[in-house]
Amino acid sequence: MKKELYQWQEECLERWFSNNGRGIVQAVTGAGKTFLALTAAARLEKRLGRRLRVKIVVPTAALMRQWNQALREFLTDSCGDKGNSGDIRGEIGLRGGGHKGENGRRYMIYVINSARYELARKILAELRGGEAVLLIADECHHYGSGQNSLIFEFLPYIKPCGENFFSLGLSATLPAGEERQYLSSVLGREIYSYGMEEAGAMRTVCRYDIFHIGLEFRKEEREEYEEISEQMSRLSHKLQQMYPALRELGQRERYAMLSQITGGGDKRAAEAAARYLALSYKRKSVVCLASERVSCVCALIERLDVKKGILIFGERVSQAEELYGILQNKYPGRVGRYHSKMGRQANKNVLERFYTGEIHILIACKAMDEGVDIPEASVGIVLSGTASKRQRVQRLGRIIRKKEGKGRASLYYLHIADTSEDSCFLPETKESRIFEIEYQPGRHGFSHPIYDVAAEELIEDAENTGMDREKVEEVKRCLEIGQVRADWMMGQEEIEGKTQDAGRVRERNYWVCMKRMGRLRENRK
Structure with a gap:
């Protein structure tokens, strides 16, 4: 049965076509950006009345596999009885993540590492050959700077055939400032924004509850944290005297400026900036690896329904492995882990086991923060909250994706009291409920x-x-x-x-x- 578009997707496509098939869409994870993009391609081809070449760029191999599956299902639904699976597979080419598919297929999915050095040349050649080309940039916030922006090198040379080029950028969390301006210049302006508030109200994602769980440092951890903070404060005062502009900058801009200072000619300032950044990383590690985190997660899982899909987000592989060992001993055969040191095939296998319900608890590091589709998960536990706002939104997005029979989702967000983590909370919406609880390690319980x-x-x-x-x-x-x-x-x-x-x-x-x-x-x- 053919899927129907949500109202927001129809409105979005209307704006995209009104903008000559160019533009960026910012929409919450789980709202249906992939289906939106594939529908845009199908409708564009129909309007043009001729074959359209579709180039899809993704940041990771896991996302490439996900897009490949979604594209095959979409084409199968579109063809009905007219096509078969062999014909459809022959229409799709994969480049990157171990795949070196034929580069001239109608639909090409590239991992960005492979796209950097060949995509621009390929698009330009096809446009000059009279082809119509649609570029879909998934997670487009990755492509606004550095080597990744090489995929747009062809743009200054397409003027004679520019009317045949179309683009669609997709992201749940667009960058700010110059990167955002650059993406607008190459993909088109932001044409639609669909946030958590709208998605919850229109039921395009699950309703959800957020639990903020306050933790305490152990005595020695608190002492180390305060000692590092004191050293950072002294260095900050010293650096601000040398560079008064630091006082006016936000955290991200301040850290960028400090990185520049480390490579500057003023040796005294460079050493102070380098020391400050090193201490900042060390302090983050103290917060991230606080002893009570693993203990709290174990106590929490004892009180949750293990039959539901539980997704645990960690910051460090060592922490994920420690937790995996404890939970695997407690729930043998029902726990898996997914991180960068596992290897591509092992990660793929553990995801499949989670999809099929063979395992119910999956511990993941940053490798899963972006894009991976896991509608089976209805409970998320964030071991450490020092991640960026983008990662927090993406992690929530992993568990609010709709699936038949799935009720309210729950996100448990662990944070150390009286540290830099305190402000790392997600915003409340009308469709969410927020609860404040505390972990009490002495009795392995909660307040x-x-x-x-x-x-x-x-x-x-x-x-x-x-x-x-x-x-x-x-x-x-x-x-x-x-x-x-x-x-x-x-x-x-x-x-x-x-x-x-x-x-x-x-x-x-x-x-x-x-x-x-x-x-x-x-x-x-």
Whole structure:
């Protein structure tokens, strides 16, 4: 059955065609940018009344495989009974990520590393040969500077045949400043923006809950963090006296300027800047590798439904491996890991196992921050929050992608209190709910103030009505699980349905407790 476009996609295509088939689309991860782009190509070819050459550029081999699969499915749906899988495969060529497909196929998908040195020449040759060409730049924020921008080298030479060139840039998080201006100059202006607020309201992504989990340093970690911060403060004061402009810059611009100073002629300033940057990296490592992170994730997973797809995002491979060892011992055969040191085939295999439900917990490092489509995941746990805003949005996007039968998604965001992480939160929208909880390592548990007040009332009521000790302990167990979930916020009818569907007594008990918690919440409104 053919997929239908969402309303936002139709509006977006209308604007793209009004802009002569040029432009950039900024849309939240999971909203359907791939399908939008393939539909744009199909409609453009129909309008032109002749064959269109489509060039798709992606940043990674994993994304190339994903686009290849999406393109084959799209062409199969479009052809119906008229085509077969062999014909469709013959239309698609892959370049990069170990693939060296024939470069002249109708649809070409390039990994950027391969595209840099051949794509511009190929597009120019096809345009001069009278062909119509559409360039789709996926995750286009990668192509605004450095060697990656070589893919646009052909543009100054296409004037005689420029009416046959079309472009579409796609990104969830466009860069600011000069890079954004450059991308607009080569791909066309930003024609449409579709954010989390709109996507949630129009149900193009799952509704979601965000849990901010506060952690504490251990004593020695706090001392190290404060010592590094003090050294950085002294160096910052010294550098600002030498370069007053540093005072006016944002963090990103300040770090860029400090990097330039390290290579400058002023030896004293260069040494101070280099020392500051080294300390900054060291401080980030102290925050990122704080001991309580792994302990907190283990406590959290004990309270979550392991049958659901749980995606854990780490910053460092060593941390991911440590957590993998602990969880694999606890949940044998149900845990996998995905990171740059695993190798392409191993990563591909573990993703397939996660897709099919063979494993339920997947620990991933930055290799999965961008583009990889995992609709099976409905729970995300961010081990470390020191990543950029782009990475935070992309990680949320991994778990809010829609899939039939998938309910609300949940993102657990771990952060160390009183550090630079405190401001790394995602914005609240009308379709999201945000909860503030704290991890308490001494009892391997959590504190959730609003929830805990109602839970204590429920326990007190159970004890006062003469409930025997064993049943009171069961109530406490159920309430402890609910402390890190949003099930108590469900409507009474929905909870009743969950209670009826429960297959085990312990599961049924849990939903009975959540129903009572929900009533307490309603009574307090």
